[in-house]
Amino acid sequence: MHLSHITKNFGTNVAVDDVSLNFTQGEIVGLVGENGAGKTTLMSIAAGELTPDTGTVDYTKAGIVHQHFLLVNEFTIAENLALAMWGRDPAEVIRDSGIDLRGFHRRVADLSVGEKSKLELIKAIAGHPRFLILDEPTSVLAPAEARELFDVMRRLAADGVTVVFISHKIPEVLEVATRIVVMRRGRIVVDGGAMSAEQLAEAMVERRSRDVVTIARSIRGEAALQLDTLEVHPGEIVAIIGVAGNGQSELAANLRETLRGRVAHIPEDRARDGLIAEMTIAENIALAEPRWSPRAAARRAGELIERFDIRAQSPLQRAGSLSGGNQQKVILARELERKPEIIVAAEPTRGLDIEATRFVHDELRAAAARGAAILLITSDLDEAFALGDAIHVIYRGRLSARLTPNEAALQAPRLMAGVGSRESGVGA
Amino acid sequence: MSENLFRRLRLSTPDSRLPIAVLAATLSIALLALSGIAFGHSPRELLSILISGSVGSNFALQGTLLKSIPLLLTGLSVAIAFRAGVWNIGGEGQFLAGALGAFLAARYGMIAALAASLIAGAIWASIASAMRLWRNAPEVLTTILLNFIAIHLLGYAVNGPLQEASGKYPQSDAIPMSAMLPMIGDLHAGIVLAVGAAIAAWFLLYRTSEGLRLRASGFNRSAAKWAGVNVNAQLVRAMAISGAMAGLAGGIELLGVTHRLFERFAAGYGYAGIAVALLAQLHPLGTLASAFFFGALTTGAGELQRTAGISSTVATFGQAIVILVMIVFTRRRFGQTR
Numbered sequence: 001m002h003l004s005h006i007t008k009n010f011g012t013n014v015a016v017d018d019v020s021l022n023f024t025q026g027e028i029v030g031l032v033g034e035n036g037a038g039k040t041t042l043m044s045i046a047a048g049e050l051t052p053d054t055g056t057v058d059y060t061k062a063g064i065v066h067q068h069f070l071l072v073n074e075f076t077i078a079e080n081l082a083l084a085m086w087g088r089d090p091a092e093v094i095r096d097s098g099i100d101l102r103g104f105h106r107r108v109a110d111l112s113v114g115e116k117s118k119l120e121l122i123k124a125i126a127g128h129p130r131f132l133i134l135d136e137p138t139s140v141l142a143p144a145e146a147r148e149l150f151d152v153m154r155r156l157a158a159d160g161v162t163v164v165f166i167s168h169k170i171p172e173v174l175e176v177a178t179r180i181v182v183m184r185r186g187r188i189v190v191d192g193g194a195m196s197a198e199q200l201a202e203a204m205v206e207r208r209s210r211d212v213v214t215i216a217r218s219i220r221g222e223a224a225l226q227l228d229t230l231e232v233h234p235g236e237i238v239a240i241i242g243v244a245g246n247g248q249s250e251l252a253a254n255l256r257e258t259l260r261g262r263v264a265h266i267p268e269d270r271a272r273d274g275l276i277a278e279m280t281i282a283e284n285i286a287l288a289e290p291r292w293s294p295r296a297a298a299r300r301a302g303e304l305i306e307r308f309d310i311r312a313q314s315p316l317q318r319a320g321s322l323s324g325g326n327q328q329k330v331i332l333a334r335e336l337e338r339k340p341e342i343i344v345a346a347e348p349t350r351g352l353d354i355e356a357t358r359f360v361h362d363e364l365r366a367a368a369a370r371g372a373a374i375l376l377i378t379s380d381l382d383e384a385f386a387l388g389d390a391i392h393v394i395y396r397g398r399l400s401a402r403l404t405p406n407e408a409a410l411q412a413p414r415l416m417a418g419v420g421s422r423e424s425g426v427g428a
Numbered sequence: 429m430s431e432n433l434f435r436r437l438r439l440s441t442p443d444s445r446l447p448i449a450v451l452a453a454t455l456s457i458a459l460l461a462l463s464g465i466a467f468g469h470s471p472r473e474l475l476s477i478l479i480s481g482s483v484g485s486n487f488a489l490q491g492t493l494l495k496s497i498p499l500l501l502t503g504l505s506v507a508i509a510f511r512a513g514v515w516n517i518g519g520e521g522q523f524l525a526g527a528l529g530a531f532l533a534a535r536y537g538m539i540a541a542l543a544a545s546l547i548a549g550a551i552w553a554s555i556a557s558a559m560r561l562w563r564n565a566p567e568v569l570t571t572i573l574l575n576f577i578a579i580h581l582l583g584y585a586v587n588g589p590l591q592e593a594s595g596k597y598p599q600s601d602a603i604p605m606s607a608m609l610p611m612i613g614d615l616h617a618g619i620v621l622a623v624g625a626a627i628a629a630w631f632l633l634y635r636t637s638e639g640l641r642l643r644a645s646g647f648n649r650s651a652a653k654w655a656g657v658n659v660n661a662q663l664v665r666a667m668a669i670s671g672a673m674a675g676l677a678g679g680i681e682l683l684g685v686t687h688r689l690f691e692r693f694a695a696g697y698g699y700a701g702i703a704v705a706l707l708a709q710l711h712p713l714g715t716l717a718s719a720f721f722f723g724a725l726t727t728g729a730g731e732l733q734r735t736a737g738i739s740s741t742v743a744t745f746g747q748a749i750v751i752l753v754m755i756v757f758t759r760r761r762f763g764q765t766r
Contacts, residue, residue, distance in 0.1 A: 267651075276644050283643075287641065287657060
């Protein structure tokens with residue numbers, strides 16, 4: 001199987017950017033990277049489910065097991081297998097796969113997620129693929145089930161099948177893969193054999209420079225935000241870093257539901273949660289205010305457009321027609337104008353250019369200087385070190401101890417990989 | 429799935445509004461006229477009957493306006509609910525609840541009867557929002573089922589406790605004179621209330637912070653939530669206002685036109701409200717024109733039945749065409765599919 005110079009765009013988004021890869025028989029390739037790095041897109045192209053915009057694929061008989069189940073819930077195991085391979089005896093198919101799945105007259109709806117993923121795997125193996133792609137197969141499995149899956153993968157590899165294993169869980173990639181390919185923003189950044197957990201974690205997350213900037217603050221008072229191990233004081237910026245998918249979104253959503261008072265939220269998923277695309281800039285800004293009159297809102301939005309240097313033709317322009325960076329500035333303008341006591345900012349500069357990023361950082365610093373307690377959830381380490389007075393690492397839904405930026409610089413890669421942490425290994 | 433459809437219906441940019449609506453209206457009339465061929469009439473002939481029967485004389489125009497009043501209110505009811513992202517298909521049931529409420533309060537006078545119709549409609553609609561909040565039951569199902577319950581409740585009432593004293597027909601006695609709506613020329617005063625309701629709905633949606641939040645919840649629940657809007661409260665409020673509008677329509681129909689309850693009282697006004705609201709692209713003031721259009725269509729269809737022997741139910745055919753055109757031709761927003 002050869003992939004050469006594959007590029008795939010979705011709209012203006014480059015999902016896969018000129019990627020070439022060769023696979024050899026019998027290897028287990030761990031394909032890792034953060035969410036949105038292009039792993040799944042690349043493998044869907046390899047499996048022939050997507051056509052690349054440019055580049056070529058030498059096809060071999062490929063099978064793919066998707067992250068989401070493609071099963072008919074109301075059918076039994078046997079019926080689902082019959083759908084996939086008409087005319088073969090389901091009992092035989094299961095036996096041939098070497099996977100332990102009993103009671104094939106049970107309905108899929110009654111199966112555990114582990115059993116469902118086994119069934120998907122059986123479907124994929126039954127076609128005798130020479131190239132098998134597993135997309136995040138362990139995300140729903142218990143540790144024992146994951147181990148069982150790894151055994152199946154090793155056995156297939158021993159029979160000469162190339163197994164590609166997409167994951168963002170570092171320990172299991174290190175355990176099972178014979179070759180590791182790291183993707184970031186649609187490109188391959190590392191392709192190699194043995195790696196340490198720290199090296200892998202560093203390769204996965206973006207880091208433009210290693211400078212550690214600490215900004216001393218004088219204001220220290222009572223904790224404004226406290227969540228078991230998390231404390232943020234007025235005037236302080238506490239950063240939470242980690243590989244995406246370790247509970248950051250859940251934390252932000254939880255804080256939205258539980259925090260009361262003057263709280264500003266900068267949501268992580270800007271496209272979905274940021275602005276109401278169909279409404280005007282003025283209307284979006286006014287959502288945070290108790291009173292609304294079109295004229296006052298337009299005047300106010302006009303001021304904020306000026307102050308936050310938002311590139312818009314008028315306050316009555318629809319928010320959805322602004323560029324991503326300018327949308328983020330509108331959110332910032334709205335949220336910071338609440339004069340918040342607490343700010344929860346999730347990935348506030350994702351996708352922004354350098355100038356816009358600097359602007360967002362300055363605004364957050366200024367808010368802290370005014371006495372706001374700021375919780376910054378970010379996967380950009382530079383941002384965490386540039387802004388954070390203290391840093392926590394999040395891994396599988398748990399926070400590390402509070403670290404100073406200097407401690408974090410030393411320990412973060414290991415903690416982000418889940419190496420040497422005290423937590424017990426129960427999923428987030 | 430329904431979320432997607434919602435998006436489509438709300439998405440047109442302001443400049444695309446009028447052309448699509450005109451297209452939908454023209455197409456429905458054109459198809460209606462063409463269908464006349466099947467009955468052995470020329471499209472031209474049918475068209476002229478439709479027009480003269482709806483706006484061709486003072487008498488016809490009066491009939492059209494009379495039909496437009498309930499359509500305007502049920503149209504507003506749907507527009508407000510859809511704006512908030514709530515599929516209230518229960519206009520028919522809320523209309524009946526409103527009429528029933530007005531009937532029961534009629535002995536206390538007109539104002540009490542009108543107030544009762546608002547409250548009864550709001551309560552009937554709120555049953556659906558209660559089920560949504562309690563068990564996450566989708567309004568699109570609960571409201572439509574509540575329609576059937578209301579229809580049979582009314583059927584029971586006019587065959588039982590509320591049947592006329594003579595016990596002859598399945599209908600109630602007439603309401604007292606004191607509760608009847610006064611006449612303005614040849615029309616009852618309901619027209620003032622309905623137009624007033626359209627202006628009030630416009631003011632609510634576009635000039636109050638409640639309306640801003642209501643629209644925000646309808647466009648994008650998730651973003652509204654992040655901006656600090658209590659979207660569940662919006663849902664409850666929108667549903668209650670929507671129900672009140674449909675209830676008022678029922679009350680006005682009773683107090684101004686029929687003066688008594690009978691089994692087929694709602695006559696499809698609740699469902700027709702969906703077509704009215706969609707043609708108006710969910711804008712309260714657009715509803716004024718769109719209610720008039722459907723009022724004319726209904727009256728014109730009545731004339732078709734009398735002079736050409738074509739069943740007046742062809743009016744619902746016109747409504748269906750309008751709904752289909754509005755759904756198919758409304759532009760999607762900015763290519764965002766999520």
